[in-house]
Amino acid sequence: xxxxxxxxxxxxxxxxxxxxxxxxxxxxxxxxxxxxxxxxxxxxxxxxxxxxxxxxxxxxxxxxxxxxxxxxxxxxxxxxxxxxxxxxxxxxxxxxxxxxxxxxxxxxxxxxxxxxxxxxxxxxxxxxxxxxxxxxxxxxxxxxxxxxxxxxxxxxxxxxxxxxxxxxxxxxxxxxxxxxxxxxxxxxxxxxxxxxxxxxxxxxxxxxxxxxxxxxxxxxxxxxxxxxxxxxxxxxxxxxxxxxxxxxxxxxxxxxxxxxxxxxxxxxxxxxxxxxxxxxxxxxxxxxxxxxxxxxxxxxxxxxxxxxxxxxxxxxxxxxxxxxxxxxxxxxxxxxxxxxx
Amino acid sequence: xxxxxxxxxxxxxxxxxxxxxxxxxxxxxxxxxxxxxxxxxxxxxxxxxxxxxxxxxxxxxxxxxxxxxxxxxxxxxxxxxxxxxxxxxxxxxxxxxxxxxxxxxxxxxxxxxxxxxxxxxxxxxxxxxxxxxxxxxxxxxxxxxxxxxxxxxxxxxxxxxxxxxxxxxxxxxxxxxxxxxxxxxxxxxxxxxxxxxxxxxxxxxxxxxxxxxxxxxxxxxxxxxxxxxxxxxxxxxxxxxxxxxxxxxxxxxxxxxxxxxxxxxxxxxxxxxxxxxxxxxxxxxxxxxxxxxxxxxxxxxxxxxxxxxxxxxxxxxxxxxxxxxxxxxxxxxxxxxxxxx
Numbered sequence: 001x002x003x004x005x006x007x008x009x010x011x012x013x014x015x016x017x018x019x020x021x022x023x024x025x026x027x028x029x030x031x032x033x034x035x036x037x038x039x040x041x042x043x044x045x046x047x048x049x050x051x052x053x054x055x056x057x058x059x060x061x062x063x064x065x066x067x068x069x070x071x072x073x074x075x076x077x078x079x080x081x082x083x084x085x086x087x088x089x090x091x092x093x094x095x096x097x098x099x100x101x102x103x104x105x106x107x108x109x110x111x112x113x114x115x116x117x118x119x120x121x122x123x124x125x126x127x128x129x130x131x132x133x134x135x136x137x138x139x140x141x142x143x144x145x146x147x148x149x150x151x152x153x154x155x156x157x158x159x160x161x162x163x164x165x166x167x168x169x170x171x172x173x174x175x176x177x178x179x180x181x182x183x184x185x186x187x188x189x190x191x192x193x194x195x196x197x198x199x200x201x202x203x204x205x206x207x208x209x210x211x212x213x214x215x216x217x218x219x220x221x222x223x224x225x226x227x228x229x230x231x232x233x234x235x236x237x238x239x240x241x242x243x244x245x246x247x248x249x250x251x252x253x254x255x256x257x258x259x260x261x262x263x264x265x266x267x268x269x270x271x272x273x274x275x276x277x278x279x280x281x282x283x284x285x286x287x288x289x290x291x292x293x294x295x296x297x298x299x300x301x302x303x304x305x306x307x308x309x310x311x312x313x314x315x316x317x318x319x320x321x322x323x324x325x326x327x328x329x330x331x332x333x334x335x336x337x338x339x340x341x
Numbered sequence: 342x343x344x345x346x347x348x349x350x351x352x353x354x355x356x357x358x359x360x361x362x363x364x365x366x367x368x369x370x371x372x373x374x375x376x377x378x379x380x381x382x383x384x385x386x387x388x389x390x391x392x393x394x395x396x397x398x399x400x401x402x403x404x405x406x407x408x409x410x411x412x413x414x415x416x417x418x419x420x421x422x423x424x425x426x427x428x429x430x431x432x433x434x435x436x437x438x439x440x441x442x443x444x445x446x447x448x449x450x451x452x453x454x455x456x457x458x459x460x461x462x463x464x465x466x467x468x469x470x471x472x473x474x475x476x477x478x479x480x481x482x483x484x485x486x487x488x489x490x491x492x493x494x495x496x497x498x499x500x501x502x503x504x505x506x507x508x509x510x511x512x513x514x515x516x517x518x519x520x521x522x523x524x525x526x527x528x529x530x531x532x533x534x535x536x537x538x539x540x541x542x543x544x545x546x547x548x549x550x551x552x553x554x555x556x557x558x559x560x561x562x563x564x565x566x567x568x569x570x571x572x573x574x575x576x577x578x579x580x581x582x583x584x585x586x587x588x589x590x591x592x593x594x595x596x597x598x599x600x601x602x603x604x605x606x607x608x609x610x611x612x613x614x615x616x617x618x619x620x621x622x623x624x625x626x627x628x629x630x631x632x633x634x635x636x637x638x639x640x641x642x643x644x645x646x647x648x649x650x651x652x653x654x655x656x657x658x659x660x661x662x663x664x665x666x667x668x669x670x671x672x673x674x675x676x677x678x679x680x681x682x
Binding site for chain 1: 406413414415417420421423424427428430431436437438439440441443448452455456459561562592595596599602603606607621622624625626627628
């Protein structure tokens, strides 16, 4: 195989143009006639010219790289979000350098420094590890998704609206008591809206309710044990009452549903349940779980749009000074399946 | 914020070293005394020097980029594989440019050309779209995982061994008839070993068996409909017989289990079942599903090891000529849960 590099000299000789003309073709093609552009384009094919984009990047600073930092890919939510961000390649042409942080702050900082050294143009950050104040200090375009975003642009699901939808449906299902089961969520994280929306809606409907906040574990078996305990607690405390469960996510909802279903051979009439996220597990459960669907495709696309806008602004000779932060909210969608009426 | 670039000149002036010394620090640091290295390192911090790795890449051709092409992230298997490949960053230091192909050959080819233009050092390919003969012609280090690999290095699960383990367990569970339910698999794809291992083991045990090959659909509802049909077929054809089901993957196993469980309120004694992959769904099912666990962490790490070896060889002044292809097999692990005895 021929590893010899084709140079501008080779292209000049082949086309009988000057090296300056060849260079203009790469840096400012519209300064040549269309005919001459075509001649050079054909020569590149004939000579099997391998463009060196890195050289271009060094010349104009446009690496077309975007860094993505994501906490993990175990959760369907993150895997699907990454999927949707990566597929924007066809629309925007940006290539993605992806890093899984596993909440390790030191590795994440080291990786961020590497990304900056490679002249990435911007970053999309889903990891919660580094405060947005620090992120903002890197002075490159950043958009976060579903995390603390006090100092950076962001795109989030309207978690509050989702909780209102879920809670209202359980009320309309004539439940006697509503339960929201969640782990501890910081108030500055978008997902806190789920707790707030639940409480506000219960008060509005004047319905009996309880907020169950516990460490719910991380592995399937830890979650299963926690949910078993909570199920026992509910049956003791609210016997005979129709219980409406608003679960923090579909993984939790599935675990709770399995426990109830194995006990009764079905989801009995005195239980109604709704999850959050529309993860695959919600459709694959023993009976399909009603849920609040995050529009992950829309979240990902909106985040890239916002980022591309800022990256383009930076490339202008005189970028507009940044005015205020942009936080976009994407409305979730209520999906009624077999765990609610 | 100060965007002015710190140059070698600035560092030389600040440290009172020559520019040549500064350049040696970056290209061959061990040619300087440790003391002088420290002085320069401190100067870089004081001056807030931002290393430009791209310039280095152009100089020495070591981009430290590896391209990953993956079919999708919907399937847990691919999400977890990507997760495991990305976490090798801490071991090998390579950064990953990730592309989701969605089996679109044209976009995939375009992306590959882009990757090459960015001087990536190697590629890990899970997508099935482009034949290995074409991949090999790109003349850069490539390792594939679980796909046709006639012309490239690869790491695969020992699918045949996995099928032998699964089929033997069903035999030992005293099933009367064994069923393997799969979609059409090409013979040159590693996963074909599942079909072959099933058939060989059944013959060895001299047990009644049937291979059910159908288009099983892609969405949860398509899969559910197919499995409902197959379940009906099995109950008609093998009434009263103890049926051992070896499912092609855990998603299929979960779908079939849900159908049987909803019908009988449990998994009746005349059904035993085992899946493949050890996806999260296998643990999250209505009862935990026995499965053949692919060692995804080992597959990913071995693929990177193999790739790094080849990439390092390329960087030598006189690379050894390539001798033959390397295909590594990783043994899967039998996980006995509640759908088998």
